[in-house]
Amino acid sequence: MTFVSPIGAMQPYALTLDQFIDHAAKWHGRTEVVTGGAEGAVSRIGYAALRARSKRLSGALQALGLAPGDNLAIMAWNSQAHMECWYGAVGIGVVCHTLNPRLTIEHLTSMIAQAANPVLAISPDLAPIAEQLVPRCPTLRALVVLDEPGADCPLPDCGVPVWRYGELLETLGEDADWGGFDEETPAGLCFTSGTTGLPKGVSYTHRSNYLHTIHQLQADASGLSASDSLLVAVPMFHANGWGFPFSGPAVGAKLVFPGRHQDGASLERLINAEGVTVAAGVPTVWLGLVDHLDRTGGDVPSLERVMLGGSSVPQALMDRLEARLGVTVQTSWGMTELSPLGTTTPATAPVRSAAKSGRPPIGVDLLLRDAEGIDLPEQHGCEGRLFVRGASVIDRYFGHEDLATDAQGWFDTGDLAVIDEAGNISITGRAKDLIKSGGEWINPGEIEAIVGALPDVAQVAVIGRAHAKWGERPILVVEPRKGAELSDETLLEALRARVASWWLPDAIVRVAAMPLAMTGKIDKMRLRAEHG
Numbered sequence: 001m002t003f004v005s006p007i008g009a010m011q012p013y014a015l016t017l018d019q020f021i022d023h024a025a026k027w028h029g030r031t032e033v034v035t036g037g038a039e040g041a042v043s044r045i046g047y048a049a050l051r052a053r054s055k056r057l058s059g060a061l062q063a064l065g066l067a068p069g070d071n072l073a074i075m076a077w078n079s080q081a082h083m084e085c086w087y088g089a090v091g092i093g094v095v096c097h098t099l100n101p102r103l104t105i106e107h108l109t110s111m112i113a114q115a116a117n118p119v120l121a122i123s124p125d126l127a128p129i130a131e132q133l134v135p136r137c138p139t140l141r142a143l144v145v146l147d148e149p150g151a152d153c154p155l156p157d158c159g160v161p162v163w164r165y166g167e168l169l170e171t172l173g174e175d176a177d178w179g180g181f182d183e184e185t186p187a188g189l190c191f192t193s194g195t196t197g198l199p200k201g202v203s204y205t206h207r208s209n210y211l212h213t214i215h216q217l218q219a220d221a222s223g224l225s226a227s228d229s230l231l232v233a234v235p236m237f238h239a240n241g242w243g244f245p246f247s248g249p250a251v252g253a254k255l256v257f258p259g260r261h262q263d264g265a266s267l268e269r270l271i272n273a274e275g276v277t278v279a280a281g282v283p284t285v286w287l288g289l290v291d292h293l294d295r296t297g298g299d300v301p302s303l304e305r306v307m308l309g310g311s312s313v314p315q316a317l318m319d320r321l322e323a324r325l326g327v328t329v330q331t332s333w334g335m336t337e338l339s340p341l342g343t344t345t346p347a348t349a350p351v352r353s354a355a356k357s358g359r360p361p362i363g364v365d366l367l368l369r370d371a372e373g374i375d376l377p378e379q380h381g382c383e384g385r386l387f388v389r390g391a392s393v394i395d396r397y398f399g400h401e402d403l404a405t406d407a408q409g410w411f412d413t414g415d416l417a418v419i420d421e422a423g424n425i426s427i428t429g430r431a432k433d434l435i436k437s438g439g440e441w442i443n444p445g446e447i448e449a450i451v452g453a454l455p456d457v458a459q460v461a462v463i464g465r466a467h468a469k470w471g472e473r474p475i476l477v478v479e480p481r482k483g484a485e486l487s488d489e490t491l492l493e494a495l496r497a498r499v500a501s502w503w504l505p506d507a508i509v510r511v512a513a514m515p516l517a518m519t520g521k522i523d524k525m526r527l528r529a530e531h532g
Contacts, residue, residue: 037149201398264292314452
């Protein structure tokens with residue numbers, strides 16, 4: 001006799017990522033995933049066909065010997081084939097380990113060693129990097145060169161079997177069963193950039209990425225819908241492309257991938273040809289677009305919103321983007337350890353500022369503490385060290401036994417922040433970037449926000465320089481807007497009325513182009529090495 005609970009029950013529906021592409025294929029099968037390539041080449045495919053190819057790839061990966069729990073290394077630009085690798089892997093319980101090709105060979109080798117990757121998939125133009133990696137990585141036993149529009153590169157010669165992607169699908173491709181595993185199964189692996197030490201791996205689960213997708217799709221976050229055409233200019237090796245390759249198919253939005261080509265002309269062509277309504281990427285990408293449009297007199301009339309993240313944006317650049325592109329800019333804040341969304345400014349916010357990064361979605365909680373680690377009694381209007389916890393927040397780093405959180409589950413972001421009365425967060429700096437001058441702290445973020453609001457400033461950074469008497473003194477590094485003349489007095493005058501006199505920089509350095517780290521953020525390590 002079968003016992004039936006009088007309480008009732010709901011179905012045990014596992015939160016696994018294959019369900020996103022299943023949903024898109026069933027209900028939005030003809031909606032396209034578009035990839036831009038060299039010299040204007042474009043490829044396109046519907047969600048239904050993409051799912052079919054992904055399932056055949058699953059069978060090919062199994063034929064190459066990958067089993068649930070193995071880590072498939074992917075070092076590639078944003079493309080249809082890259083997305084098929086994601087779903088082909090996670091559908092059978094294989095982990096997507098994204099690699100940033102802009103990292104050093106030493107860092108990449110260390111990551112592959114930690115992940116014990118048996119197979120590496122690469123974009124065609126990254127073959128020279130693969131040729132350096134394979135001899136250093138004994139776990140690698142096969143290489144897959146992905147298909148990308150307009151790319152025709154020779155296969156690398158590196159001592160292991162090398163497959164062209166299309167030939168792999170044709171030869172070994174076979175439908176495989178998806179799902180059937182626990183939602184806590186690992187799905188993704190992404191290493192931090194290593195800007196403050198050795199890179200550390202962040203391991204995402206199906207459940208954490210599924211819930212992150214729900215967080216991101218909230219109306220006051222990305223608010224995507226099936227009517228949107230989304231340009232994913234943030235690399236998929238940056239914290240899962242901010243999750244857009246999951247949230248796009250989850251709602252049936254058109255996805256537009258730029259491949260490697262993110263210059264202003266290529267972006268304008270893609271946006272206009274594909275009717276892009278929403279675009280996401282770091283500020284420097286959009287700076288290149290508006291500079292191009294200013295030179296050519298072009299426009300992108302379909303574009304409605306630009307989502308910024310990855311680094312702070314000067315107010316002058318935000319104003320310029322909105323005025324020149326005719327868009328609403330949504331600022332955000334996040335980290336690899338947060339999957340990565342922490343906060344977003346709603347597109348409908350009555351007042352938007354480059355200094356504010358919006359509010360957290362349901363499922364993400366924030367807390368401010370003082371320098372001693374004590375919760376601030378008042379969480380609004382006071383600066384503190386920012387902690388976060390939630391279902392898509394790291395618990396421990398890959399391969400580490402120690403927790404990355406405290407006893408209450410709070411993760412220390414290392415950021416300093418202020419939360420206003422409406423709940424909007426402002427990241428005021430990094431604790432590690434604080435400058436100690438004469439025993440007192442100077443916050444570079446405050447100086448950068450003031451100078452960054454000047455219309456002739458493209459980008460700005462403040463670093464500390466060693467000083468015999470005061471320990472450290474601030475140095476202002478400025479990239480002027482093209483064609484602009486910026487005097488020292490103009491820069492200092494903007495600061496005099498807003499900061500204490502001893503905060504004024506000891507020197508002002510102008511650069512033609514601000515050095516950028518592999519994540520698109522300003523490379524303060526390089527600035528310190530050159531000017532500190």
